Every structure is written in structure tokens, then in C-alpha cells.
Amino acid sequence: MATAAQQEFNHLLAANTCCNRDSQRRHDGKDKDDDNLSSDNDSDDQEAAYHSAQIDAAMRGTPSDSTPELKLPPSSFDNGRATGVKGVIADARAFQTARRSRWKDRARSARQSIFGLGGALNNGSRSESETDDDACSSVSPHVAPTQISPNQDSDEEAFMHQWREARRRELESEDSRPVRSRRTSPSVRIYGFLDEVDALGYLDAIEKVTRETKVVVFVYDDACDVSATLESALLPLVRHHPTIHFVKVHFDEIEFDPAAVPSILAYQNQGDLFANLTGLIELMPDEAHYTQDSLSRLLRKHNVL
Structure with a gap:
């Protein structure tokens, strides 16, 4: 028969065991509820992310999904050009850029109207440095692209019409601006030197000038004494007529007939030969000495000076 002390000990032991079981049961139940809540939250997050990815993919659809973009050369090829082939390429590049920008704006507006405040909160989780293109690249590749709506063709036509009108107004405004041309800039270039040139320099001298400039x-x-004498007589005329571009070239450089040297060729209108004084010795037979005055008379006779 158990004593009173033994009975008291057994009673306390049983009570403690019961409390431990209740505490463990409550703890297990709380863990289970937390697991269920976490699982529900994960499921909600995954579903929200999936729908967000689908909407992003749909909203980010551009006209390039149905119309392949032109393969254009690098932008440096036509930078600043407005006419000719490069001008056409520049217009095509500007149109593609405007079209992509327009569809991104429409996608952004659509997302804001769909998500409202919730979309703003979701976008707030992005880093400030992340762009729309970065977000687009994070969309799962398994999401199927949305089919192009039947109204897209009419939208494309409307946008193209608006873009063409804007481009036309831009070109008209550029045409109306006063253009600073060579005729409104200092029209006369000062030379006053007898420049020595090679074959390429000879071509540049007669072509890369204004149409009003005479080139002599x-x-x-260099092995002919008469050539040296005539060059000395020519130098004062060069200094006295600074608006005329005087150059000298060795006959070998331009494959000139040595029997006709020294000679003077005069050009105007960027390459038109108007005075061919080939063989100066034969053109000045009565001159005992080749002086500045005798050479000046010959050049004035042929309208060079």
C-alpha cells in the first residue's frame, strides 16, 4: 500500500506529464499553422509573379514581333545626314527608334492601368538602377508570347502617318532656317604664295576651291634655266594678285611633255581649263628678257590676270 508521500509524488508526476503533452501539442499545432501560412504565401507569390510575367510579356510586345526590323549599318554611317542614301538610312533608323519608344510608353501605361497601386508597390521592389529592358529580360522564357491583335496593323498605319507628318514638319522647319553658305561667308580667300604641289595636290588645287576662284x-x-627665270618673274605677280591661287608642279609629277616646259595652265569653275599657255618660250618669241612686265602682258592677254 502506497504511503501518502508516494501518492503525492505520483500526482505531481502525472500533472507535469499532462502539461508537457499539452504544450507540445500547442507547439506542434503552431508550427503546422506557420508552415501552412508560409506555403500559402509562397503559392500566392508564385502565382502573382507568373501573372505579372504574362502581363509584362503581353505589354512588351512590339511591332517587331510581326514585322522584322531592317538591318541598318552602324549609326556612325549616317550620323547627321539628311539627304541622299545616308539620309534615307537615317530616316529609317529614326522611325524604328520612335516606334520602339512608342510601344514601350504604351506598355508602361497599360501596366499602370492594370496594376494600379499594387503595380507601383511591385515595381518598388526593383532596384533604382534596373530599367524596363532589364525587367523584360527577367521574364521566364517559358512564357508564350501573346498573339498580335487584329488592330495592330491599323495602329501601325496610324503611327506611320503621324511620324511622317512630324518628320515633314521638321524638314520644313530646317529648310526655313537661314543657311550660312559660302556666299554669305567671306567670299574671297587670300593666297599670295606660290605653293608647290604633287600630282594629287595639283588636282585638289584646281577642284577644291570656290567656283569664282582662278587657279594658275x-x-x-628644275634643270631648265628659262624655267627658273620665268618663275622669278612670276613671284611678284603672285603677291600682287592674292585672290588667285598660284601653284607650281614638276612636269614629271603630272607626266607633262618636257619639250613644252615651262608652261602655265589656268583654271576656273573648279577644274575648267580656260587658258592653255603650253610652251611659254614659243609664246614670247620677241622677248629678249623674260621679265615681270612681259609675263604680265601675256597673262592679261589670255584673261588670266
């Missing part, structure tokens, strides 16, 4: 080419032979 002295073809010389």
Missing part, C-alpha cells in the same frame, strides 16, 4: 598652275623643270 606653273609647270616647271
Whole structure:
């Protein structure tokens, strides 16, 4: 028969065991509820992310989904061009850029109207440096692209019409601006030197000038004394007529007939030969000495000076 002390001990032990069981049961139940809540939250997050990805994919659809973009050369090829082939390429590039920008704006507006405040909160979870393109690239590749709506063709036509009108107004405004041309800039270039050139320099001298500029080419032979004498007589005329571009070139450089050296060739209108004084010695037979005055008379006779 158990004593009173033994009975008291057994009673306390049983009560403690019962409390432990109740506490463990409550703890297990709480863990289970937390697991269920976490599972529900994960499921909700995954579903929200899936729907967000689907909407992003749909809203980010551009006209390029149905119309392939032109393969254009690098932008440096036509930078700043408005006419010719490069101008056409520049217009095509500007149109594609405007079209992509327009569809991104429409996608952004659609997302804001769909998500409302919730969309703003979701977008707030992005880093500030992340762009729309970065977000687009994070969309799962398994999401199927949305089919193009039947109204897209009419939208494309309307946008193209608006873009063409804007481009036309831009070109008209550019045409109405006063253009600073060579005729409104200092019209006369000052030379006053007898520049020595090679074959390429000879071509540049007669072509890369204004149409009003006269170019006088002295073809010389460094082994000919008469050539040196005529060059000395020509130098004062060069200084006295600074608006005329005087150059000299060796006959070998332009494959000139050595029997016709020294000679003077005069050009105007960017390459038109108007005075061909080939063989100056034969053109000045009565001159005992080749002086500045005798050479000046010959050049004035042929409207060079």
C-alpha cells in the first residue's frame, strides 16, 4: 500500500506529464499553422509573379514581333545626314527608334492601368538602377508570347502617318532656317604664295576651291634655266594678285611633255581649263628678257590676270 508521500509524488508526476503533452501539442499545432501560412504565401507569390510575367510579356510586345526590323549599318554611317542614301538610312533608323519608344510608353501605361497601386508597390521592389529592358529580360522564357491583335496593323498605319507628318514638319522647319553658305561667308580667300604641289595636290588645287576662284598652275623643270627665270618673274605677280591661287608642279609629277616646259595652265569653275599657255618660250618669241612686265602682258592677254 502506497504511503501518502508516494501518492503525492505520483500526482505531481502525472500533472507535469499532462502539461508537457499539452504544450507540445500547442507547439506542434503552431508550427503546422506557420508552415501552412508560409506555403500559402509562397503559392500566392508564385502565382502573382507568373501573372505579372504574362502581363509584362503581353505589354512588351512590339511591332517587331510581326514585322522584322531592317538591318541598318552602324549609326556612325549616317550620323547627321539628311539627304541622299545616308539620309534615307537615317530616316529609317529614326522611325524604328520612335516606334520602339512608342510601344514601350504604351506598355508602361497599360501596366499602370492594370496594376494600379499594387503595380507601383511591385515595381518598388526593383532596384533604382534596373530599367524596363532589364525587367523584360527577367521574364521566364517559358512564357508564350501573346498573339498580335487584329488592330495592330491599323495602329501601325496610324503611327506611320503621324511620324511622317512630324518628320515633314521638321524638314520644313530646317529648310526655313537661314543657311550660312559660302556666299554669305567671306567670299574671297587670300593666297599670295606660290605653293608647290604633287600630282594629287595639283588636282585638289584646281577642284577644291570656290567656283569664282582662278587657279594658275606653273609647270616647271628644275634643270631648265628659262624655267627658273620665268618663275622669278612670276613671284611678284603672285603677291600682287592674292585672290588667285598660284601653284607650281614638276612636269614629271603630272607626266607633262618636257619639250613644252615651262608652261602655265589656268583654271576656273573648279577644274575648267580656260587658258592653255603650253610652251611659254614659243609664246614670247620677241622677248629678249623674260621679265615681270612681259609675263604680265601675256597673262592679261589670255584673261588670266
